[in-house]
Amino acid sequence: MNALFKALNDPTRRAILERLRNGPASAGAIAEQFHFSAPTISHHLDLLRQADLVTSQKQGQFVVYTLNMTVFDELLGWLYQFKS
Amino acid sequence: MNALFKALNDPTRRAILERLRNGPASAGAIAEQFHFSAPTISHHLDLLRQADLVTSQKQGQFVVYTLNMTVFDELLGWLYQFKS
DNA sequence: ACTTTACTTAGACATTTGTCTAATTAACGA
């Protein structure tokens, strides 16, 4: 839960998630959209993975990141307790 | 949106929100539950207010904090775009 | 009036965070 909120607490990481809504993408393809260095994006992807918001598979040279939506259920569950 | 995720990215602040589910409470009453100093809790409450997650009204000596659930709709809306 | 109670503001400080450059690893292509 901590890792989840931590991962979501950054506009770049949220934008990456939104990017991944359109389907899986390689680290490089993701990085192209942002004006940050590759290591920075790599670090963001790492935090997203720690929160289990994305998964990654190595495909040849590339590392393909995929959105994992099941984690959102946890968040929805937490939110739901406030909806009386 | 930034203020919202920022406010949620701390276990103490989330615990305060959960405390407030049981109804409004004064800053002091909230602070009693935690082993942090009053200024620290006051600061957390400030961040929650900045995110509009709580409102505060002064009642005599006391400052009563109330959960504002309407903000969760914004979060639910953001989440919803991922639920294909 | 003075003291106490409730809370916030101000300022300090260690830790965490987001970013960078440089170096490293791994796969591909000629």
Place this chain on the structure above:
DNA sequence: TCGTTAATTAGACAAATGTCTAAGTAAAGT
């Protein structure tokens, strides 16, 4: 086998964050 491309790891650094103590403000009690 060598150079290129894709990505991560390592290390540095400024900025943001969470905590504290001390000081300030304001309402209530006596």
